[in-house]
Amino acid sequence: MTSNRRGLWAIPGLALVVTILAGCAKNAPQDTWQPAGPDARKIDDLQRFPFYAAGVVGVLVLAVVIFVVWKYRDRGQAIPHQGHGNPLVEVGTIAFSAILLAAVAVPTVGVIFDLAETDDCKMTVNVTGQQWWWEYSYPQQAGIDSPIVTSGQLVIPTGECVLLRLTSRDVIHSFWIPKLNGKKDAVPGRIQLLRMEAETPGIYAGQCSEFCGLSHANMKMDAVALRPADFATWVAAQTAPAVAVSDQESAAGRGEAVFKGQCVLCHQVNGLVDDEGKPLIAQADINLVSGAAPNLTHFMSRTTFAGSTYSLLTEECRTKLMAALPDEFGALYLGGVESGCLNVVELKEWLRNAPDKKPMYPDTNEDGKRRGMPALGLTENQINDLVEYLKTLK
């Protein structure tokens, strides 16, 4: 049975390798073993012991099995005594397991309640999931004097706890930034709380982790942590309305026209006015099942789009941003999408035929509503103009 032994070794070996190596992964955007905030760290500290204990128990069981298999293989010995066992062994197992589990259980309870604590979080953000993107709305509060609505990237200040108030406009989603905290479901009709705190500036990847239909795989998000000062700058920029394009004849101007014609059906751009100068309010509620589409007022202040599935930045600009040191990061991110950096190709593809870039249900259902952005049959010129217009939404 030598092959037997070798074959079986592989198994817990692997389990062990995983648990040990998982800690030291390079550039692993969603590694659950690399906490970057106090909440995630609490979890990480808690889980190391059970993982290693499990590894040990696993190896133990395997070792015993292999020993028995080898020692008691049929060598022609006599039929063994038909003994029915020895309760001590079972008592021993119970005791051993009970002790091990108690050692796991006690700290677990503590952490459960620590993570449920919310009083120490000064700032709150309403996080709303819908098929298949996240919307963040910052209510008026200390440091934010008028509400902010954005999507895809959750921007938070470093070094303080932000309280996320999670809910959903359609089905259940789940908000998860592995390096900052565990996940919490966004359940329609409920508001559930989740702590978020990042220690150092940077972009922390996350992904919707409750199956939410067709494009669940394309419902991603980032948490972007900025130093408090930078965060204040960001807030200031976001609270300002979009500046209307001065020259109607320019490409951007033509794009704005198209936008007013088509896109406002769903997309809000604060400060956009119609010909009578009345503010244009998006009618997403009558056009979409979820009743919402991303607010594009400061579209170019983000670096991803379509549920953070695609990068607004070209490859090299993106790598530059990702590689930025904590001190450089803030400025770089606040710079937004420099015209040279815009990932024009995919943005155009999106405008040409969004459902092709991201599976959605763009056709209207019986009560005339869609789930996702339809292909709008725009001409190439219109698309070019729109891109020019979108560039102005800094």
Added chain:
Amino acid sequence: MSELAVDTSSGHDSAALDSRHDHAPHDDHGGGHGHYTSLGLSNNKLGMWLFLGSECLLFGGLISTYMLYRGRTAKGPGPNQVYDIPFTSASSFVLLMSSLTMVLAVTAAKRRDDGNTRLWLSVTALLGAMFVGGQVYEFTGFYNEGLGFTTSLFSSSLYTLTGFHGVHVTVGIMMLMALRGILTKNRIVGDKAEVVELIGLYWHFVDIIWIIIFTLVYLIPA
């Protein structure tokens, strides 16, 4: 469930063991039916009791759903508007009494008193029918007051719960009538008293479920 119960009318499903009557060492334990069984119990009765145990979780789920949703009446009328306690009390009383007549049928059957067995079976079926009739009447009333099945969570869960119960009663009535018919035809061999008993168990269960529904759903205000 009628499979299990009526099954025994052809009392053969445990026939597999008959031969034991002659050969099993426990010969004398077999008793009149020649069925040796490990627990000395009737397969059919044990099966019925297990089924009733299982039904507890079925109705438990439906009742919990109602309990969770009874307050959520949307725009529609709520419990306190629609319920007519006196009427429901009456029909509850009818169902309760049908339990009594069912017992009487069972004892009669055990006495091999065919006449009374038939009588009480019929009466039980009749009372059951009255109850179901009452439900139908009651629900039409609700409906006219604007409480459709889809009106609100309250209405959906109420109709689902009471509907399931109503279906159980109806099945019971069918079983009672089938048995009644079989009896006149004298078609059963074996122990018909047990069939009566089995249907009795089922019938009483339907009754106790109503005992709960009556209190939790009707008497306790939302």
Added chain:
Amino acid sequence: MAIIERPTGEMLRGPVGVGPRASLGMYRRPVETTGWRSWLFTVDHKQLGLMYGITAFVFFLVGGLEALLIRLQLAQPNGKVLSADAYNQMFTMHATTMVFLFVMPMAAGFANYFVPLQVGARDVAFPRINAFGYWCFLAGGLFLNSSWLLGGAADGGWFMYAPNSSALFSPSHGVDFWALGLQITGIASLTGSINLIVTILNMRAPGMSLMKMPIFTWMILVVQFLLLFAVPVITVALFLLSFQRTFGATFFDVSAGADPLLWQHLFWIFGHPEVYILVLPSFGIVSEVLPVFSRKPLFGYPMVVFSGAAIGFVGWGVWAHHMFASGLGPVSVTVFSLSTMLIAIPTGIKIINWVMTMWGGKLRFTTAMLFAIGLIVEFTIGGLSGVTHSVSPSDTQQTDTYYIVAHFHYVLFGGAIFGIFSGFYYWWPKMFGRLLDEKLGKLNFWLMVIGMNMTFGPMHILGLQGQPRRMYRYTTDRIGEGFFNLKFWNQISSLGALILAVGIIVFIVNVVRTARGPANAPLDPWDARSLEWLTTSPPKVHNFDVIPTVSHLDEFFHLKYAENEATGEMERVATAEELMKIQEDNAEQNIHLPAPSYWPLILALALPVTAYGVIYNKILIAVGATMIVLSIFGWALEPSMADDSDLEPPAPSDGPTKELAPIV
């Protein structure tokens, strides 16, 4: 059905003085004992057991094929094999098929075949209901899968969370098929559980007290109780779902004020007991196999029984560990976290007792034994990752990632499936009188061990690296670099799936080759310990010529071996052949077995008809309903025995039982 029962004096006894004629009811019972009819109308537990097994295995191949497509899609970033929509249907049906159409019915097959044999009975308590159960399972399974051809299968994941399952978010009929199909297979499980519980409790051979019962039978008993109480819960959930989708109720419609968590609770109250329903039969099988090939009794039999019952019991108090991220509040989370950890203890006892069973034994590494040992190891790995889930804060990092997928494939494939394959190799000679080829068997085993660890091992890494489950694609921008590169591990996993496939094809080849070969298996090839071996292989239609009277746990072994007072060693005192001879010499006469019946089949067929009606048109519902009522009456009114003239040649009504043909 080979034996037609005859009227006997005592069946005609009683005050109602009716003669045999009048007692025959309205409709004749079928008497075919060969050809396709004998399969359609059989009520024989062994025949039904085989039918369960064969059907389930076909569904295993279907579910496996779906799995292969999943792995193919994930072998590359931005896989193009399946569309997002097709992928979602694929994993939903993969899980549904594997859980409800393979593992559960396969266990039901083993239970049907071997429980009556192990307890020394001639059939189950309610043979017709048994047949009805099988046809429900088949009807439900075909109904479910017919959705592939009728506008797409269910696409909500196997736990079908609301509100994503509502018509607004899942417009195709897939979810309707899913809900109604599972409702139908649920009937099979419920009737089956009642049937087996009664059989086990009430039809044991004389002298077989509960604590002398074979351990497999014990585990089946526990499982049937779990089914008895768990099935009604999902029945409620499925009804609510169907009523919402079909009649416009709003049970999970948030805009109407509903709470989507209601579904989660109902599903998982069923769902967690369900996972033990899946694994305990396999625990039972290996608890039979290990002693046989260690030539020792099961170590601490009472503890294994007790821990099995304990697992079943505690299993009811942990369901919310599937909802740690749903927002239950810290108190509930704590409670369910702790109760979940508790379950590790009884399961640990089982593992230890299995190891101790081998300890000091005389081990023979047959394929059956290898699979049993494989189960100990692989299941432990899965169980341990389960314990890491039970630490709810870290579960919030794990839930809905591939780490969970790794966990449950280790417990399901390394637990349930390994046990089932162990059972195949162990009981094949009993069922078919043929031994599966051991060389191919070992190849089969090693391919499956290597394959499963390659497939599911990497999923631990993928999950801890944050790859969520149920993603039809993963993109290059987040797959990371170096050792933890997601693409690499996904490819290993996909490769492993192919190896698994080869392993399973090897098994199929083995089966085909064995079927071609001669039926020359010895009567007692493994020197086994329990009663099912105290009859011919395949067993006689009436199982035992003489119902044995039991005096030991492992009765069959103790008939063969006795301890030599002098040396204190076990010595053989009889061979299986000799024991068989004794049986045949005092064979009982006049054995009554239930006759075949049309009604189980007809009644079961009525259900999918009704179900199609619910989806497509109301008239069909009426048709189905009438079919149901009629067949129930037919069922009730059919005679308890065949008409004399049904027998060939017609027998005098007082004659002894007439055997028409040996069982297939």
Added chain:
Amino acid sequence: MSTDTVAHADRGHADDHGDHGDHGHGEHVDHPDSYYVKIALVLAAITAAEVALSYMDVGAAFLPTLLIMMAIKFVMVVLFFMHLRFDSKWFNMAFWTGLILAILVYVAALTTFRFFG
């Protein structure tokens, strides 16, 4: 299930001879119809009390009293009409297990919805 229960079960049928061998222990107790009529009257009385109660205002006592009366009715029907009081412990096991399990599980589930207070 411990061994001695089993032993008992075996005795259980061992002393169950005679015509009703497979009817458990119940057959030895045979009640006159009047017995059941009395029980029915009690049940009717309790029902009446329940209804009456639901019309008057007894404050906090209301819910518990109502539930207790419900439980009494339930148990009486099970024990006497369904004969469980006199019947085999296996039947008791089958039924009460289901009932108690149902209560525990569903009450726990409702609790997580903060249903009680």
